[in-house]
Amino acid sequence: MLLDRVAGYVADAAGASVDHIKVVLLLFAAVPLSLVYPYLPPSTRSPLVHIYSLALVTVFCCFTLPWTNGFLQLLASSIVTWCIVKVGVKQKWGASMQWIVFAVALGHLTFKQVPDALNIIAFMRDPTFSKIDISGSHLVLVMKLHSFACSVYDGQRPLEELDETQKASRIPEVPGLLPFLGYAFFMPSMLVGPSFTYASYDAFTSHRLFAKEQAAGGKTPPKVVDPTVIPPGRRRKAAKRLLTGVFFLVIYSLYGGQYNMARLLDSSFVKGKSFWAKFVFMNIAGAFARFKYYAVWCIAYVLLDSWNMNANVWLRECIYKRLAKKGRKPGFKSTQITFIVSALWHGVNPCYLMTFVLGGFCQAVNRSLRAGVRPFALPPGALTTPSSIGTPVPMPKVDVQPGDKSAPPPRNLPKVKLQPPPQTPIKTLYDIVGTICTLTTLNFAVVPFLLLDARLSIRAWREVDFYALYMIFIPFLVLNVFGGVGVLKKYQKRRDRKRTEREEEQERRRIEWEAREERKRQLRGEGLPSLGLDVEEMLREEEEEERRAAAAAAGQSEGKKEL
Secondary structure (H helix, E strand, C coil), X not given: CHHHHHHHHHHHHHCCCHHHHHHXXXXXXXXXXXXXXXXXXXXXXXXXXXXXXXXXXXHHHHHHCCCHHHHHHHHHHHHHHHXXXXXXXXXXXXXXXXXXXXXXXHHHHHHHHHHHHHCHXXXXXXXXXCCCCCHHHHHHHHHHHHHHHHHXXXXXXXHHHCCHHHXXXXXXXXXXXXXXXXXXXXXXXXXXXXXXXXXXXXXXXXXXXXXXXXXXXXXXXXXXXXXXXXXXXXXXXXXXXXXXXHHHHHHHHHHCCCCCHXXXXXXXXXXXXCHHXXXXXXHHHHXXXXXXXXXXXXXXXXXXXXXXXXXXXXXXXXXXXXXXXXXXXXXXXXXHHHHXXXXXXXXXXXXXXXXXXXXXXXXXXXXXXXHHCHHHHCCCCCCCCCCCXXXXXXXXXXXXCCCCCCCCCCCCCCCCCCCCCCCCHHHHHHHHHHXXXXXXXXXXXXXXXXXXXXXHHHHHHHHCCCXXXXXXXXXXXXXXXXXHHHHHHHHHHHHHHHHHHHHHHHHHHHHHHHHXXXXXXXXXXXXXXXXXXXXXXXXXXXXXXXXXXXXXXXXXXXXXXXX
């Protein structure tokens, strides 16, 4: 087969495995294939767009890659999910439906991952992971299936109970099996992701995402929907992202072996090196380890035309926010459960738990620092910038056809601009120190994720004296366990109250001073343009009258003296 020969040639030249090269070549091949989607008939008129995705994915998995068995398992998992949702809506299972789908999807994934984790002999025979399977696609599918169930559940809830993101992604009615399978096996995201909502897929395949108001026959009214409109600059942005992905791929290929986290386990390499030398190497190796993910994400970004590319949205919207009780905000427990779910989603290897549980504590410390310490880097009373999550606008249900006069989707929506907090020198220093601490802690935490061996991970941590554990757990104990955040918030309130009282006193004095000055101006006739000249004239007349009266009185007294 041509792809096998090309992949074998490239693999020999690059020193990589054939399976990895195949996946990379298929990612590049998916770019021109994905350009066809906007020109296919809308899904409201033809199922061709769904069939197109299913056909390409079948060719990729069953005829190009040796994933036939895995593809059939994913297909079965998707059909089971659709049946659960269909029955759950009909039987009114409520919130239980989304968690049943989550348990089934994640359980199937875990069931597949356990044999791989326990197959130590296979790992020892192939320690470089030269074989690649459909596990990555299965990870993406789990997010899609659970997200779909959550969106259907949101479609059954009153709008008053939903936030803006949930309103935008809700599904009022369960779609048919073919559109659902087209969503689950959408070709551009099948190999490496990303995951996205069914509402986004429906807007894309129905062409509502590309709809535009247009005057019919040169007249201003009526408005029609033009299904051929493609966002301007789409190909230029895609090419830029593709080149960025290639850049990261080249950098990783050139320097990934030199800056490999496993070199910290080589006694000949670390011998004689100081703590700071090993510290710098660990952080450089952590950055290069992420480059391969950046490369794949950038290429996937090209395929999906700027749709979200990571699992954070799924974890936040479908796990984290739904764990909190109604009317309450998620707390530390919700954070830790979310990170544990993320670890189980990646695999059953305990190294994933080491990385993500540590990430949960990092998140808790970050919140405590932001709530307790960050306000002291700002002027008293200054408001911090509220967090903003871009949410897609819900598209109206329109059967997009040439000349159709249906209501087009909203355009020119106002953009909310958030003003940043005042950037003081202390705030700048806080940002710099926070960025450095975040990156160094992240590179420390990902060591188990990269090595996938708990014993070796602890050994690598020992080489750098477990520095990040001190950076995480000392602030956590001080701020979260011993009540440091509460003490700092009380001091903040006292500081802000003093500042408020001082400003109120200054404002009171300013108002009193302005009132006194206003009275003086009124007495002088200033500040009253319509009466000022009359008052001055009256004062002059009164002075003249007084002088005349005085002169007359003086003349009368002199006349009496003469008599």
